[in-house]
Amino acid sequence: MAQNVVLYPWFKFFQNLLFWQAVWFLYIQAELSAAEAIALYAVYDIATTAFEVPSGYMSDKLGRRFTLICSCAASIAGALCLALGDSFAVFALGQVMFGAGMAFASGTDSALLFESLDADNRAEEIENWELRGWRFTYAGLALSAPIGGGMAYWAPSLPFWASAVAFLGMLLVVLRFAEPDRRVQRQTDRADLMAALRQPMLMWLFGLGVMAYTLSHLPFVFGQPFISEALRSFGWQAEATWISGLVTATMMLLSMTASAFAPRLRKRIGFGAMVLLATLMQIALVGVLMITNSTWAIALLFLRMVPDAFSVPFIQARIQPLVSSETRATYLSLRSFCARLVFAGTLFLAAVKTTDVGQMPYDDIQTVLGGYFVAGLIGWGVLAATLRRVK
Numbered sequence: 001m002a003q004n005v006v007l008y009p010w011f012k013f014f015q016n017l018l019f020w021q022a023v024w025f026l027y028i029q030a031e032l033s034a035a036e037a038i039a040l041y042a043v044y045d046i047a048t049t050a051f052e053v054p055s056g057y058m059s060d061k062l063g064r065r066f067t068l069i070c071s072c073a074a075s076i077a078g079a080l081c082l083a084l085g086d087s088f089a090v091f092a093l094g095q096v097m098f099g100a101g102m103a104f105a106s107g108t109d110s111a112l113l114f115e116s117l118d119a120d121n122r123a124e125e126i127e128n129w130e131l132r133g134w135r136f137t138y139a140g141l142a143l144s145a146p147i148g149g150g151m152a153y154w155a156p157s158l159p160f161w162a163s164a165v166a167f168l169g170m171l172l173v174v175l176r177f178a179e180p181d182r183r184v185q186r187q188t189d190r191a192d193l194m195a196a197l198r199q200p201m202l203m204w205l206f207g208l209g210v211m212a213y214t215l216s217h218l219p220f221v222f223g224q225p226f227i228s229e230a231l232r233s234f235g236w237q238a239e240a241t242w243i244s245g246l247v248t249a250t251m252m253l254l255s256m257t258a259s260a261f262a263p264r265l266r267k268r269i270g271f272g273a274m275v276l277l278a279t280l281m282q283i284a285l286v287g288v289l290m291i292t293n294s295t296w297a298i299a300l301l302f303l304r305m306v307p308d309a310f311s312v313p314f315i316q317a318r319i320q321p322l323v324s325s326e327t328r329a330t331y332l333s334l335r336s337f338c339a340r341l342v343f344a345g346t347l348f349l350a351a352v353k354t355t356d357v358g359q360m361p362y363d364d365i366q367t368v369l370g371g372y373f374v375a376g377l378i379g380w381g382v383l384a385a386t387l388r389r390v391k
Contacts, residue, residue, distance in 0.1 A: 001116040001117075001119045001120040001178065001180065002116075002120055003176070003177075003178065004112060004113070004116035004177055004178055004180070005113065005116050005117060005120070005122075005129060007173055007176055007177060008109070008112070008113050008116075008129065008133055009129075009132050009133050009135075009136035010136065010173050011068075011109065011170060011173045011174060011177075012109070012133045012134075012136045012137040012140070013136040013137070013139060013140040014140065014166055014167070014169040014170035014173060015075075015105065015109075015137070015140070015167075015170050016136075016137045016138070016140035016141045016144070017140045017143070017144045017162075017163060017166035017169075018140075018141060018144055018145075018148070018163055018166075019144045019145075019147060019148030019151060019158075019159035019160070019162040019163045019166070020079075020082065020148055020152075020159040020160050020163055021141065021144065021145055021148065021248060022145045022146075022148055022149050022245040022247070022248040022249075023148060023149055023152040023156075023159060023245065024082075025037050025041075025221065026152070027152065027156050027157075027159075028040055028091060030156065031085075031086070031091075031156075032088060032091070036088055038221065038347055038350055039347075039348065040088070040091055040092060040095050041095070041221050041347060042344045042347040042348050043092050043095045043096065043099075044095040044096075044098055044099045045099070045340045045341075045343050045344035045347065046099070046340075046341075046344045047095060047096040047097075047098075047099025047100060047103075048099035048100070048102050048103045048106075048336070048340050049099075049103075049337050049340040049341045049344060050099075050103075051099060051100045051103035051104065052103045052106060052333040052334070052336050052337035052340065053330065053333050053334055053337050055067060055070075055100075055103045055104045055106070055107075055108070055333055056106075056107055056108075056330040056331075056332065056333025056334065057330055057333075058070075058104075059104075059107065059108040059111065059330075059333075060330050063179050064108050064109075064111060064112040064115070064177070064179060064180060065112075065174065065177045065178070065179045066179075067104050067105075067108045068104065068105060068108055068109065068112070068174045068177065069171070069174055069175070070100075070104045071100075071101045071102075071103075071104035071105040071108070071174075072101070072167055072168075072170050072171035072174055073101075073171070074097045074098070074100040074101035074104060075097070075098065075101030075102075075167040075170070076164050076167045076168065076171070077094075077097040077101075078094045078095070078096075078097030078098035078099075078100075078101055079094070079098075079160045079161070079163045079164035079167060080094075080160075080164055081093050081094030081097060082094040082095075082098075082157075082160040083157045083160035083161045083164065084157075101167075103333070103336070106332065106333055106336045107330075107331075107332025107333045107336065109133075110130070110316050110320065110332065111320075111332070112177065112180060113126070113129055113130070113133065114126050114320040115180035116180050117129065118180075119180055119181055123321070126317045126320055126321075127263075127313065127314065127317040130313040130314075130316050130317045131259055131262070131263070131313045133313075134259055134309065134312065134313045135256050135259055138252040138253075138255045138256045138259075138305065138309075139252075139256065141248070141249075141252040142248075142249045142250075142252030142253045142256065143249075144162075144163075144166070145245045145246075145248035145249040145252065146245040146246050146248075146249040147162070147245070148162065148163075148245055149245020149246065149248075150245065152245075199322060200389065200390045201318070201322065201390055202319065202322055202323070202331070203390075204383070204386060204387070204390040205315060205318065205319060205335075206335050206338070207379075207382075207383060208275060208279065208315070208383055209315065209335045209336075209339055210335070210338050210339040210342055211279065211376070211379045211380070211383070212275075212278070212279055212282065212307075212308075212311065212312075213336070213339035213340070213343060214339065214342060214343045214346070214372070214376075215279065215282035215283060215286060215372070215376055216282055216304070216305075216307065216308055217343060218286055218369065218372055219285060219286075219289065219301055219304045221347070222289070222365055222368065222369065247298060247301050247302065250302045251301060251302045251303065251304045251305050251306075252305060254302055254303065254305065254306055255305035255306055255308060255309045256309070258306045258309040258310060259309040259313070262274075262309055262310050262313070262314070265310065266310075266314055271314060271318065272387045272390070274310055274311065274314065275310070275311045275314070275315060276380070276383060276384055276387065277310065278306075278307035278308070278310040278311035279307065279311070279376075279380055279383070280380060281303070281306065281307040281310075282307045282376070283373065283376040283377060283380060285300060285301075285303060285304060286369050286372055286373045286376060287369075287373045288300050289301075289365070289369055290366055290369040290370050290373050293365070293366075319331070319332070346371075346372070350368045
C-alpha cells in the first residue's frame, strides 16, 4: 500500500502528458471543420458519459488495478486513432477510446489512493496526497503543452504519437500497483449509494461538480480558436499551435503555483467559501472571453486552471470519507456522468450554431460563451444561497 501511494503521483504525471492538448482543436479544424471539431469533443464527452457509471461499478466490484489497466489500453488506442485518422469516423472512434480511458480512471484513481492510505492507517493524509497528485498532474500538462505545440508546428499528428508513448509509461506504473484490500459486497448496494446521494454535503458537491466541470472545460474547447482569432490581427495565425502550447504551459504552471498557497487559503476562509470563489473565477473568465477577443485577453487564459487548484483536490478529499468503499467509485463516476452529459448536450447545441466550413469566427465564440456565462451566474447563485443550509 505504501508503494501505491508513492507511485500515485507518477501515474498522474504520465496520464497527463497530453502533447495534443494545446493543438487538438486546430488539428481537427484543419482536417475537417470547426463545427465538426466541437461535435467531436461532444462525442468524447458522450463516450465518457456512457462508460462512467459502468466503469465505477466495475472498479468497485472487479478492482482498482484492473480498471486502471483498461484505462491505459483505451487511452493508447485513442491516441493512435487520432494520429492515423483521416475522416470524421476515425476521429470519432479515437474520441470514444479517449472517453473510455478517462471514464475508467475517473474516480478509480482517487479511490485507490484513499484506500491505500486507509489500509496503511494514514487516511488523514488524503488531502496532502491529493494535492501532490494535483501538482504532478499539472507538471505533466505544463511540460507536454509547449512540446506538443512545437511538434504540431512541424507535423500535426506528432503530438498524438508522443501521447501514445506516454500512455505506455502510465501502463507500466499501473502494473506496479497492488490492489487495496477491500471487503466488497458481491451485489450492488443501491441503498448505500442512495443514502450517500441524500447527504446534504454530497448533494451540494454533486451540483458544484457538474457546474465546475462545464465552466473549466469551456476555455479548453474554445480557447484554441479564440487564440487563433486573436492572432489574426497581427497576421500570426500560422503560429497559433506553438503559441497555444506556451499559453497552456503557463496556465498549468500558474495552477501548480496556486496549489502551494491553496491550503493556507482554505484554512483562512473555509472550504465552502473557497470552492465558491473558485467557481466565480471560472465564470468571470468566460465573461471576459465573451466580451473581447483582444490579444490581451489571451493572458487571462493563463488563469484558467487556478480555480481548479483552489477546489478540485479539496473536493476529492472531502468526498472520500463520506462514501463507503462499496460505492466510492460509483458515486464519483455518477457525478462525472451527469457533468459530462450536461456539457456534451450543450456542446451539440453550440455546434449547430457554428459554421461548418473552415475556422470558427469570434462571433460564434461570443454567442456560445454568452449562454454559458448567464447559466453559470444562475447556478452560482443557487449554490451560494444553499451553502448555509448544507453547513
